[in-house]
Amino acid sequence: MAAKILLVTGDAAESLEVLYPYQRLREEGYEVHIAAPARKTLRFVVHDFEEGFDTYTEKPGYSLPADLSFAEVDAGDYLGLVIPGGRAPEYLRNDAELRKICKAFFDADKPVAQICHGPLLTAAVGGLSGRRVTAYPALELDIQAAGAEFQDTEVVVDGTLVSARAWPDHPAWMREFLSVLRAKSPAI
DSSP: OOOEEEEOOOBBBBHHHHHHHHHHHTTTOOOEEESSSSEEEEEEEEEOOOOOOSSOEEEEHHHEOSSGGGGOGGGGSSSSSOOOOOOOHHHTTTOOHHHHHHHHHHTTOOOOETTTTTTHHHTTTTTTTTTTEEGGGGGHHHHHHHEEEEOOSEEEEETEEESSSSSSGHHHHHHHHHHHHHOTTTTT
């Protein structure tokens, strides 16, 4: 039986930030389960930059079904947690079931990979306090308000927390997350 990783997300997550870790971790032999507020087909988005816009633009992205709802998750069944960005973390942080899941990973010092706006969720459970992290640069003030030191770099590893700014940082993000996973559970 393959070791399991939990990926938590919802509608309006960044397509690449869901699909890249999902496929990369499966390639390494992990069983990846996607959890969302409900078992349903999730609709992701694509964020990109266009000349003349002060911020990123958003277009429809890919769809993927959730394997289970947050209420069905037993955090103890998983070695690590992946939190993609996009707009999903902004509303998911209000989900009490998901906050319990995230807190369980931090309490057990299990590996957590967050990217882009994902730290909005980990901040909601106190997971950033006293840490060094990166995120989408527009979140610098949110990161500081959560008690963390913001670093504008492609990846930051602070113990078992691995963070990245956005999808261009995927190679470094997953390389470091896999390193942390293997150190915690060398059988994979």
